Amino acid sequence: MGGFESRSSRKRPTLFCSKGLRTGVEFMGLLKVEKLFISFGGIRALAGVDFHVDDGEILSVIGPNGSGKTTLFNCISGVYKPDEGEIGFQGQSLLGLSPDRIARMGVARTFQNLRLFMHMTVLDNLMLGRHIKFRKNPVHALFRIRSEELKHRATVEEIIDFLDLQAYRQARVSDCPYGVQKRVELGRALAVEPKLLLLDEPIAGLTSEEKEEFAYRIMEIRGRYKTAILLVEHDLRMASRLAERMVAFESGVEIARGTPEEVQSHPQVIRAYLGEE
Amino acid sequence: MQHFLQYTVSGLATGAIYALVALGLALIYRSTRILNFAAGDMATAGTFAAFTLICMQIPFGAAATAGVVVGAVIAMGFYFIILVPAQRRDANQLSQIILTLGLALILQGLVGHFGGTEPQAFPFPLSDAKLHKFGTVVISELGLGTLGISVVCCVLFYLLVQKTRIGLAMRATSENLPAAQTLGIPTRRVLAFSWGLAAGLGVVAGLFLAPAQTLDPFFMLEPFLKGFAAAILGGLNSLPGAIVGGLILGVAEGWAGGYISIAFKNTMAFLIIVAVLLIRPEGMLGEEFKERV
Numbered sequence: 250m251g252g253f254e255s256r257s258s259r260k261r262p263t264l265f266c267s268k269g270l271r272t273g274v275e276f277m278g279l280l281k282v283e284k285l286f287i288s289f290g291g292i293r294a295l296a297g298v299d300f301h302v303d304d305g306e307i308l309s310v311i312g313p314n315g316s317g318k319t320t321l322f323n324c325i326s327g328v329y330k331p332d333e334g335e336i337g338f339q340g341q342s343l344l345g346l347s348p349d350r351i352a353r354m355g356v357a358r359t360f361q362n363l364r365l366f367m368h369m370t371v372l373d374n375l376m377l378g379r380h381i382k383f384r385k386n387p388v389h390a391l392f393r394i395r396s397e398e399l400k401h402r403a404t405v406e407e408i409i410d411f412l413d414l415q416a417y418r419q420a421r422v423s424d425c426p427y428g429v430q431k432r433v434e435l436g437r438a439l440a441v442e443p444k445l446l447l448l449d450e451p452i453a454g455l456t457s458e459e460k461e462e463f464a465y466r467i468m469e470i471r472g473r474y475k476t477a478i479l480l481v482e483h484d485l486r487m488a489s490r491l492a493e494r495m496v497a498f499e500s501g502v503e504i505a506r507g508t509p510e511e512v513q514s515h516p517q518v519i520r521a522y523l524g525e526e
Numbered sequence: 527m528q529h530f531l532q533y534t535v536s537g538l539a540t541g542a543i544y545a546l547v548a549l550g551l552a553l554i555y556r557s558t559r560i561l562n563f564a565a566g567d568m569a570t571a572g573t574f575a576a577f578t579l580i581c582m583q584i585p586f587g588a589a590a591t592a593g594v595v596v597g598a599v600i601a602m603g604f605y606f607i608i609l610v611p612a613q614r615r616d617a618n619q620l621s622q623i624i625l626t627l628g629l630a631l632i633l634q635g636l637v638g639h640f641g642g643t644e645p646q647a648f649p650f651p652l653s654d655a656k657l658h659k660f661g662t663v664v665i666s667e668l669g670l671g672t673l674g675i676s677v678v679c680c681v682l683f684y685l686l687v688q689k690t691r692i693g694l695a696m697r698a699t700s701e702n703l704p705a706a707q708t709l710g711i712p713t714r715r716v717l718a719f720s721w722g723l724a725a726g727l728g729v730v731a732g733l734f735l736a737p738a739q740t741l742d743p744f745f746m747l748e749p750f751l752k753g754f755a756a757a758i759l760g761g762l763n764s765l766p767g768a769i770v771g772g773l774i775l776g777v778a779e780g781w782a783g784g785y786i787s788i789a790f791k792n793t794m795a796f797l798i799i800v801a802v803l804l805i806r807p808e809g810m811l812g813e814e815f816k817e818r819v
Contacts, residue, residue, distance in 0.1 A: 326708060327707075328704070347707070347714070348704070348707035348708060349706075349707045349708075349709075349710050349711055349712050349713055349714075350710075352707065352708050352709060352710035353710040357708065357709075358708050360704075360705075364702055364704055364705040364708075365702070365705065366697075366698055366701050366702055366705065367701070367702075368701060369697070369698075369701070373694070376694075377694065377698050377706075377709055377711070378709050380691070380694070380695060380698075380709055380710065380711055381709065381710035381711070437709065438708075441709060441710065
């Protein structure tokens with residue numbers, strides 16, 4: 250358990266390893282969150298949060314409303330600066346970096362309340378996900394170079410197929426139904442080709458049919474894009490179906506961790522979800 | 527009828543200046559929700575820089591370009607050195623607007639100190655006195671040049687925003703900043719670019735306005751207020767609205783000056799602001815104001 254090196258030392262391949270479940274194989278850690286504290290106006294939102302995400306795994310973070318799940322996401326993606334603690338991504342500290350810098354390092358996210366470019370077409374929204382992949386040359390920035398544009402277009406078309414968005418390609422996002430908007434946001438995050446995907450309540454507000462479909466797609470993403478996923482979910486059943494490992498929070502403090510079965514049957518989790526019996 | 531056409535054409539030439547100022551204001555408002563009260567003074571500073579260079583016998587084209595660059599650099603410097611640190615300390619919109627007011631006062635002082643407060647004649651390659659006749663309508667060489675440069679600026683601006691990658695990044699940043707950030711778009715650099723661009727447009731307006739009047743530290747004050755009215759008329763967050771608003775205000779002023787009284791000309795802008803705010807607060811082409819809960 251070495252401490253975190255700051256930005257200066259770039260590559261430390263085996264900085265942290267996963268313990269527990271996948272014994273026998275050593276996985277290189279992708280994201281490591283250590284003793285994270287943050288409070289707003291005297292109210293503790295996170296009080297010493299500790300966990301890690303391995304390459305290519307799905308980790309669910311569950312907890313009732315107000316347990317600090319979204320705050321955690323905002324800390325990782327650079328929107329909030331934690332009061333204490335450390336967040337490391339591929340051995341590099343994310344603290345103090347701007348959200349766009351963190352995104353360029355390979356962390357993409359979706360939001361609980363969609364944050365789409367409502368006035369643009371579905372295609373433009375997805376192409377914006379490719380924005381950072383274009384070559385960084387002022388001449389290229391000024392004129393969209395044809396061959397490069399086509400290459401990115403192909404990646405986006407693949408995502409459109411994968412998420413079944415063909416029919417909405419040229420539609421304005423604000424005209425699309427909610428379920429489609431959710432898929433567009435997921436697609437936009439995928440277009441970044443992230444190493445780590447943060448999904449904030451991806452199935453909230455969907456019909457049960459759409460939920461099933463979305464769950465299937467999340468499982469598919471890992472196979473197709475080799476992306477690790479950190480999933481914040483209110484729906485306990487869905488969260489346990491999708492993830493190999495779960496962490497449960499209440500009021501910014503971890504109350505349980507382990508396999509979905511372990512966490513689901515943990516008395517404190519049951520109490521947090523069902524209330525005092 | 528002859529008068530009507532004449533008033534309209536003269537109005538369009540004035541309106542072209544307002545359109546450029548309004549475009550700069552709308553660009554900043556749209557992407558940052560800040561009303562830039564320093565827009566006029568940024569333009570004045572750039573124009574004075576060009577004037578100083580012209581007095582040093584530097585060719586007009588080079589001096590004008592340098593003036594535009596000076597205006598842009600002031601705006602970007604303001605963004606990086608003052609606005610960004612203020613935002614880091616959680617400054618709200620109102621305090622940021624007041625910061626632009628502060629910048630306006632500083633620039634006024636600096637321009638007055640280094641450029642002098644005496645009105646001066648601004649040497650310009652196009653003449654205000656040489657007139658061209660098109661049928662019954664007369665327009666000065668300068669008026670034609672002003673119309674021309676505005677059309678060129680608006681077209682280039684449109685192409686930049688709609689057809690280039692930096693334009694796409696600008697649209698994304700102004701529509702939804704957090705979302706743009708999560709896609710890795712360097713929103714600070716994009717916004718700095720917008721500030722520079724807006725100030726540059728203002729300097730172009732100043733360069734074409736100065737020869738029609740005399741140059742003094744406050745010569746942009748009135749056109750800045752008119753540009754403001756034009757932007758409100760078109761819808762503060764609409765770029766095409768800014769252009770349309772500028773032209774309409776110019777023409778309305780031309781008619782008011784011609785048919786009612788020349789003294790009534792300046793009242794038009796104020797009347798238009800009041801009317802727009804009463805009837806359609808979001809402006810002609812602006813989207814309705816919606817607050818997300």
